[in-house]
Amino acid sequence: MLDPISDMITRLRNAQMAGHRDLIIPHSKLKWSIAKILEDKKFIESAAKEKAGNFDAIKIVLKYKKISNTKKMPAISGIRRVSREGQRIYLKRGNIKKVKNGYGMAIISTSKGLLPGEEAYKRKIGGECICEVW
Numbered sequence: 001m002l003d004p005i006s007d008m009i010t011r012l013r014n015a016q017m018a019g020h021r022d023l024i025i026p027h028s029k030l031k032w033s034i035a036k037i038l039e040d041k042k043f044i045e046s047a048a049k050e051k052a053g054n055f056d057a058i059k060i061v062l063k064y065k066k067i068s069n070t071k072k073m074p075a076i077s078g079i080r081r082v083s084r085e086g087q088r089i090y091l092k093r094g095n096i097k098k099v100k101n102g103y104g105m106a107i108i109s110t111s112k113g114l115l116p117g118e119e120a121y122k123r124k125i126g127g128e129c130i131c132e133v134w
Contacts, residue, residue, distance in 0.1 A: 104134025
């Protein structure tokens, strides 16, 4: 696997589209930080560390909005990797834009750790744009 963050995003997107209740992904500090930001911003129900055999894993409980008794809509309608292995995207503080007119958020890797886009803008720091969620 060349890009573990893209793998996490793809697993998350596929699990939401398939209507799964939860998913388990391999643990890393960066993935854990992304999962905690998604939990804080109410895009997922919860994220917890657990053991999967000899390895650590992250269990993500997905969140859905109830439309009717039989239909549910995912809380994450879209998630996109911005900065990739072959093309890193760095943003200055002034270039951090709102995602989907404020309905979404960007996750930015800064010198203060991973931050949501609006938090990085308030702290007046830029960094690498990891992904966008809406």
